[in-house]
Amino acid sequence: MEILHSISDVKKYVKRFKSEGLTIGLVPTMGYLHEGHKSLIEKASSENDRVIVSDFVNPIQFGPNEDLDVYPRDLEHDAKLSESAGASILFNPEPSEMYFDDAVTFVNSSEITDVLCGARRPGHFRGVCTVVTKLFNIACPDKAYFGEKDAQQLAVIKRMVRDLNFDIEIVGCPIIREEDGLAKSSRNTYLSPEERKAATVLSRSLNNAREILKTGERDADKIIKAITLDIEKEPLAKIDYVEVVDSLSLKSVSKIEKSVLIPIAVYIGKIRLIDNFTFNI
Known part of the structure; x- marks a missing residue:
């Protein structure tokens, strides 16, 4: 596996791969890789x-009061994990390599980014769409792989690819969880032992909601209320949002009549965690 830091070097390899008729898979990440990322690379x-894995903490998707400066980084660990999972290239650029100081062109999305995390993190998805578009242009992949834990991001990228006519297949991959159910996330490392234990309330509340749906309940408000009550039992937890939305449009629904996404965002102490599941009729 090669560790590359410049766009021009990546493009040289891509040109060679294409000339040899080889297919390319892209796994965009912000580094500090865990088993969830490994599953994407293996897929x-x-x-x-x-397979090209990008390892880049993208500054333009962080808000002014978010955790850009302290976001965990470990290139040596990332390289070992990526290589063991089958990556050919680990692309680790500096921000100055990815963005011109006087850049004025960005990729924006609307409506689908105005809800859930997008409503609470202004500019976040502009940063996501811009960096992913740049990675698509650099790596020229046949397929790109994203985790279903970031459900809104996955939906936004799929819509962007459709709307802008990218000839790329977007592959969503299942959430990878710890043994106690907590969805794997780089931000889990911020949690104290007490907070780490409290964080399992996210997956427990969703599991309980799934069981309620299996009994035939189709009132979205009742599902939201059940999840809310479960989370409020945990003193360290503070709800950001609990929603039931259409799986494609991400618009809120009142009655569950087709596939829905049930996403939640919860602060455990000062750390914001997300989780979700999809329920299909």
Whole structure:
């Protein structure tokens, strides 16, 4: 596996791969890789001849009061995990490599980004769409792989690819969880032992909601209320949002009549965690 830091070097490899008729899978990440990322890389490796993993903490998707400066980084660990999972290239650029100081062109999305995390993190998805578009142009992948834990991000990227006619297949991959149910996330490392234990309330509340749905309940407000009551039992937890939305449009629904996404965002102490599940009729 090669560790590359410049766009021009990545493009040289991509040009060679394409000239040899090889398929390319792209796994965009912000580094500090865990088993969830590994599952994406392994999936990409199983479906493509070459896999490019981007390892880049994207500054333009962080708000002014968010955790850009302290976001965890460990390139040596990331390289070992990526190589063991089948990656061909680990692309680790500096922000100055990815963005011109006087850049005025960005990729924006509307409506689908005006809800859930997008409503609470202004500019976040502009940063996501811009960096992913740049990675698509740099890596020229046949397929790109994203985790379903970031459900809104996955929906936004799928819509962007459709709307802008990218000839790329977007592959969503299942959430990877700890043994106690907590969805794997780089931000889990911020949690104290007490907070780490409290964080399991996210998956427990969603599991309980799933069981209620299996009994035939289709009133979205009742599902929201059940999740809310479960989370409010945990003293360290503070709800950001609990929603039931259409799986494609991400618009709120009152009655569950087709596939819905049930996403939640919860602060455990000062750390904001997200989780979700999809329920299909």
